[in-house]
Amino acid sequence: MKTVLIIIVCLLFPMIEASASDQCRDEVFLRRVYLTVTGALPQPWESAKFIDNQSPDKREALVDKLLDSELALKYMQMHWGDILRIKSEFPSNLWPNGVQAYNRWIYEQLLHNVPYDKMVRGLLLSEGSNFRAPAANFYRGFQKRSPENFYANINLLFLGNRNCTDNGHLCFSQIKFKSTKEWKEEIIYLDYYKELPWQKVVLSDGTALTLRPRTDWREAYVDWLTSPNNRRFAEVLVNRMWYWVFGKGIVHEPDDWREDNKPSNPALLNELTDYFLKHNFDMKALMKKILLSKEFNSKMAPEGFYVAQRLPAEVIVDAIASVTGSWHTYSSRVPEPFTFYPQRTRATHLGDATVSSTELELFGKVSRDVSLESQRNNAITSRQLLYLMNSSVLEKNIRRSGILKNIYLENGDVESIANAITLRVLSRRATPQEIALYTEHMQQNELPLMELAIDIMWMQINSNEFLYNH
């Protein structure tokens, strides 16, 4: 019926035919958008509902729903935590108390959709106690506390500039730290009596800044940085968000903007930057635009634009936990008292690079040593495949999975078991060919139905359809 409709539509509107056939299938879009926005797999019933939904604007409705979800906010918080290097211990040494406060601050910025320029102002103009004025952790997170190092990192983060040669660091030369009587509490303050530098501050684009005595010199710089006239500031965020979605920036690496590193699609970058500026640095609006773009909705390369990406470490570990129902319980060994995360805490929600597990390390969890996006390495390795193929821990988790047991008990035949597992692991229904394959596997190896269920789940977790966002 559906096919007939499409054929009729195609005959009537040749234009639509092009766009309809360029688009990825609904089930592909569903999984892709969930993993991109929330870092989590859709629940099986959500997949079924979305696949069966006939509404023409269901994609937009889903994007709206997801962007407002707690999962999406927490996942975006992870992206920010990576580049702001949020970590209790070495090398950021924010300490658990500071990590909690800092994460909460970022979460609230995202929750209230604070415009990007305001959020960056909040970070850069912060001062006070690392426990009580959370944004001040921005400056505490640098292992090397020098104006030059602060400035180099600010350039990297907000201008994508790896090699700054101007003397803007003078604007950050008033920053001082003092300890308090509370363990690991520190006050970040400004030395307002510092003598004005004798040099003039001249930024890379030739702008000269005037610093006045007994004022916060950072303000002069931040005003310049976050101004809509400073187009690069907006462009870098636009490109970074594109990178977070596609794994490849329009300018790539996303934190390496140079004269000789040109955007692959200048028109697209311009269009998105105009949109972002027109919406006053609204990050959520920008994200929505990207998610509804024809690029994000396209088929996988080479037919379409979208290039498959191996899932990030935290996402893979969470995905395996959510399909088997066996969650790792995370704890922080930072003294004292130790922190024990509630059961079923997602790896994407840990918020602290000091907290880890063997699996997270194996799949390349970001250690947050530096602010470079390239610190996240999503290349598939033989060790990761070895783990998936033959880990006894994974085998136990599948074998003892209550979820799998229930699927087995509730469904009596290969087809319904395969559908239930596939919906959970791959967010789609099993194809007739696959069901034939499973039946053959069961007969050839003389497996009882439950053992077949175990093999199907094992196999799907091993499949690249599972390991990749596609």
Place this chain on the structure above:
Amino acid sequence: MRKIYLTSILLLAICFGAYAQRAKSVILVYLDGGPAQTDTFDPKPNAGRNYFGNYKGVCKTNVEGIEIGEKLPLLAGMADKYSLVRSLTHGSNAHETGHYAMITGDTSGGAVVYPSFGAVISYMKKDSYKGILPCYISVTSANSRFNEGGFLGNSYKSFDTGGKPESKEYEVEGIVNKYINRNRLDSRMALLNKFETNPMDKQLIDSLRAVNMEFIWGDSREIFNLNNEPDSVRQRYGKSRLGQSCLVARRLVEAGVPFVNVRMTGWDTHKKHFQKMNSMLPQLDKALSALLADLDERGLLDSTIVLCGGEFGRTPKVLWEAPWNGGRAHFGKTFSYLVAGGGFHGGKVVGKTDKTGEKVAERPVAPCDLIGTIYLLMGIDPYGTLPHVSEGDLPILPSLLDEKKSYGLLYEIIDIKK
């Protein structure tokens, strides 16, 4: 100047064939938490009960003039096989910065996070090492207090075996899975091959999977299989986690693995220190002495460096008061390491601490001096460089180039001359 001098010596030595890589492998027996140097390799029997605690005496070793802790009699019988560095110092009393110092040789506070020396060795040997096993293996898990790969990235991190070597079946993650036999895995792989039609990195993944299948069923499985050892050998190392891990380490070194990290936790003894030492030191004594003797008997000690120590030592002064009730706290000002094999002399002591063991009295040794010496023995230029993704080439051991941070490589206990 020093660098040019050393490089020219290296070049000369290579020309005359005198300088070759002395050691092939390193076994780091890492006592995580910080072992008490005064209870192990630097006892102070004359400092009184407030320092010496409840021990009755010390062990005289088979080398004239060297004494070690009372609880290490087996190691005392073989002091000619190892040397003691008693004057290590980095001054850090926090676990993570102590680990960082001892595992990277860098001092914390810089803008860059350095890789662990295991990762550096695995990076340096990546072309020459042809073994089937990973270059850098942790039995059973690495210390994850900081990013061990540092700026070299994930690829040079250790392979963590997981599992329990002291149990009946040592389940090495990804290699030994007792639920699944070969037929079952073969049938699963066949199913996966038929199922997989997606193009994503398919060629790469298929080839990696094929290599893994050989790896799982090939020699590696037998190398990790401790049941291949006679029971007498297993008993010799002790049936503790540490003992059997050391036995795994010997088997790995025999198979040519360049870096093995054996980690024993539980050394952070703020409370009940002496009770814990009573059970932990005999385990260490048995395991480490067996490892050294076994390597020696097999002719492997000459090419295998064995190191033993932690991220720092513990306060020489006992905290008798509540809440510690006889504990020792973190102490980075001075502590000891045992070094053996691979070109290190035996029967020597480097450095000296004062009467109570609270200060270095002679010849301080920085972490970079120890790690630099290991690089030298492993045929790696300690004044060489490592590539950083955005900073260009960085010195392999920056502290070694800083006179305030380095006191000189340990030339006094190796054959290579300055």
